[in-house]
Amino acid sequence: MGAQDFWVVIVIGFCFHAQILSSQNLTCNPNDLKALEDFMNGIDSVIEGWGSDFSPNCCKWAGITCNSSSSLGLNYSIDTYRVVKLELPKRRLLGNLSASLGTLDQLRTLNLSHNFLKHLLPVSLFHLPNLKLLDLSSNDFSGPIPVDIDLPSVQFIEISYNFLNGSLPASICDSSTQLRTLKLAVNYFSGSLPPGLGNCISLEHLCLAMNNFNGSVPEGIFRLRKLTQLNIQDNKLSGALSEEFGNLSNLVRLDISTNGFSGTIPGVFYSLGRLHIFVAHSNRFGGQIPPSLSSSSTIALLNLRNNSLQGSIDLNCSAMTSLTSLDLGSNRFDGPIPSNLPSCQHLNTVNLARNNFTGQIPESFKSFHSLSYISLSNCSLSNISSALQILQQCQNLTTLVLTxxxxxxxxxxxxxxxxxxxxxxIIANCRLTGVIPQWLSTSSRLQLLDISWNHLEGTIPVWFGNFSSLFYMDMSNNSLTGEIPRSLTGLPSLINGRISIEEPSYDFPLFMKSNVSARGLQYNQVWSFRPTLDFSNNNLNGPIWPDFRKLRLLHVLDLKNNRLSGPIPSSLSEMVSLETLDLSHNVLSGIIPPSLVKLSFLSKFSVADNELYGVTPTGGQFSTFSSSSFEGNNLCGYDAAPCPSGRVDPLGTWFGKSSKDYTGVIAGVCVGFVFGIACFIGIDRHVWTF
Known part of the structure; x- marks a missing residue:
């Protein structure tokens, strides 16, 4: 390095050091400081790292980024520093949003998401000339979005997960021609979708899901040629789908589910050459699947569940090279189960439940090696032996629903x-006969087992305790006998295991009972199955094992309508996650252990119709249970059976207050005492005489 180069490096280093020193002494613009102080004063909680006690320079406050006025192209006589970013997500902020933030005219980013801010949105926030990102999602804002919107620089707006209502402003996009993302999901907006949305000519992602919008999809939306994601599910939209959906040639994801769309699905999918996900479940579509959809080479996820589609299912698997998830459940398809599905090379998730199929599972499914998850519930299938023989050859099968x-x-x-x-x-409500088969023991990875509402007999196998990952077991409404195996009190996943559930795929349906009736079976997700042991409505006998206390992760223990006997173990109070404990309609005896009041998550409890006695526990969740939880016993202390005035002994029994109330008790004790002494003397004499 020459001398000249050396001095150049020294000068550059000096200037860089001077710049760092200057940045460490930033002084924010007085107007910006006043706006931030007003914002801080409107917050009911402390903003950590804010205020003059922390630093008189607001550019050093947490979540604040400043730029010099000169770097922003502002011609001030004295160079000051302007606030360009205010980012305080997930800070548990409480209170109102100050309108003074609208004076931060150099603000580029405002992110106050995932807090507890409430009340109206200040109109001034929608007139920030340089704002590019506005994220107020996951707060408690209410009221409408201001009608007058002027955000010429904005590219990203998200105000989802709030309590906003009213209609969407017709002028929302008039001055926001650079807007690329608009997310207003999970609010209470109503009315029709404004045609003005078509003026968002740069829009790529539009999410208006889970509101109360009605009417049809406005034609303006079909002008959004850059749109890649359109989410308008869970509204009240209706009418036929327009052929103009084919104009949205860049769509990658389209979700119109849970609305009132009707008519046939238009055959526009040849024009949607990038569409990867199409979700249209829970509408009123009829007719057949259009050929442009059933032969789409780009569709990976197709969900048309819960419509009125009919005819046979005719998929062109040689063309559908991207298909991985297919959900056609709850329609009116008939004929045989399509035998060509195994030729869809990447298809791993299939739901054909609740259709009008006939016959058996096709032999071709023996080579369905990509299949991981399948539901064929309520399809009028026959020959379970053949079905299981075929499906066991699906090498990657992890979820099987045949209810x-x-x-x-x-x-x-x-x-x-x-x-x-x-x-x-899940093989529930099939009225199957026989016993629990030994081959189930080979499924050592089972997490969820539901064989309820059958006519199974015999005992619950001891080897069920070997299922190390099992967190949900429903054997209710059968004719099982014998004791509950003690081995079940050692299920590792309910003791200290982390219950990690791998969801089958996007919105894969599973049948789950929502009440005691078989008609309560409904679609649900795996994550909604609480850790459960349900053996209700059988003929089980024997005790409730004290070692159930070890199942600290169990949420539901349902043993009602059996012949269980003996006491209720006080150790059940150690099942700290219990939400439901139903021991009703058995022959249990003794008292209700007072320690059960420690179960702070218990929301449903019943010991009705047993042989229990004494005083019902008080305190904790027990104050919320109705009298029906205790009736049919010799209990007192609840609303329908208050205890007579008097003292209560430590075992929970009670004695009356007046002397005549316990005269008989005293007499009985005296007689017993005299009899005992006489027996002792007789035995003593006999021993000595001998």
Whole structure:
């Protein structure tokens, strides 16, 4: 390095150091300081790292970024520093949003998401000339969006997950020609979608899901040629789908589910050459799947569940090379189950439940090696033995749902059956006969097992305790006998295991009972199944094991309508996650352990119709339970059976207050005492005489 180069490096280093020193002494513009102080005064909670006690220079406050006025192209006589970013997400901020923030005319980013800010949105926020990003999502704002919007620089707006209402301003895009993302989901907006949305000529992502919008999709939306994601699900939109959807040639994701759209699905999918996800479930579509959709080479996820589609299912699997998830459940499809599905090479998730199929599972499914998740519930299938023989050859099958089929057939006991990768098995409400088969023990990875509402007999196998990942077991409404295996009190996933559930795919449906009736079966997600042991409505006998206390992660223990006997173990109070404990309609005896008041999450409790006595516990959640939880016993202390005035002994029994109330008790004790002494003397004499 020459001498000249050396001095150049020294000068550059000096200037850089001077710049750092200058940046450490930034002084924000007085007007910006006043706006931030007003904002801070409107907040009911402390903003950590804010205020003159922390630093008199607001540019050093947490979440604040400043730029010099000269770098912003502002011609001030004295160079000051302007606030360009205010970012305080997830700070648990409480209170109102000050209108003074609208004076931060150099603000580029405003992110106050995931807080507890409330009341109206200040009109001034929608007149910030340089704002590019506005994120106020996940707060408690209410009222309408201001009608007069002037955000010429904005590119990103998200105000989802609030309590906003009213209609969407017709002029929302008039001055926001650079807007690329608009998210207003999960609010209470109503009225029709404004045609003015078509003026957002740069819009790429529009999300208006979970509101109360009605009417049809306005033609203006079909002018948004840059749109890649359109989410308008969970509204009250209606009418036929326009052929003009084909104009949105850049769409990657389209979700119009849970609305009132009707008519046929238009055959526009040849024009949607980038569409990856199409979700249109829970509408009123009829007719058949259009060929442009059933042969789309780009569709990976197709969800048309819960419509009125009919005819046979005719997918062109040789063309649908991207298809991974197919949901056609709850429609009116008929004929046989399509045998060509295994030729959809990447298809791993299939739901065909609640259709009008006939016959059996096709033999071709033996080569369905990509299949991981399948639901064929309520499809009028027959021959469960054949079905299981075929499906066991699906090498990657982890979720199998066959509810409401095979009526009255016998549960196969074929010892050659093996489902080693199975994690979820639901064969409920089939009225199957027989016993729980031994081959289930090969499914060591089971997490969820539901074989309820059948006619199964025999005992619950001891080897159920070997399922190390099992967190949900429903064997209710069968004819099972014998004791509850003690091994179930050692289920690792309910003791200290982390219950991690791998969802099948986007919105994959599973049948789950929402009440005690078989008609309560409905679609649900895996994550909604609370950790459960349900053995209700059987003929089980024996005790409730004290070692159930070890199941600290269990949420639901339902043992009602059996023949269980003995006391209620006080150790159940150690099941700290319990939300439901139903022991009603058994022959349990003794008292209700007072320690159960420690179950702070308990929301449903019943010991009705047993042989319990004494005083019901008080305090904790027990103050919220109705009298029906305790009736049919010899209990007192609840609303329907108050205890007579008097003292209560430590065991929970009670004695009356007046002397005549316990005269009989005293007499009985005296007689017993005299009899005991006489017996003792007799024995003593006998011993000595001998």
């Amino acid at each position: 409401l089929n095979f009526r009255g057939e016998q549960f196969p006991a074929d010892p050659t059956l093996q489902f080693e990768k199975l994690k979820i098995l």
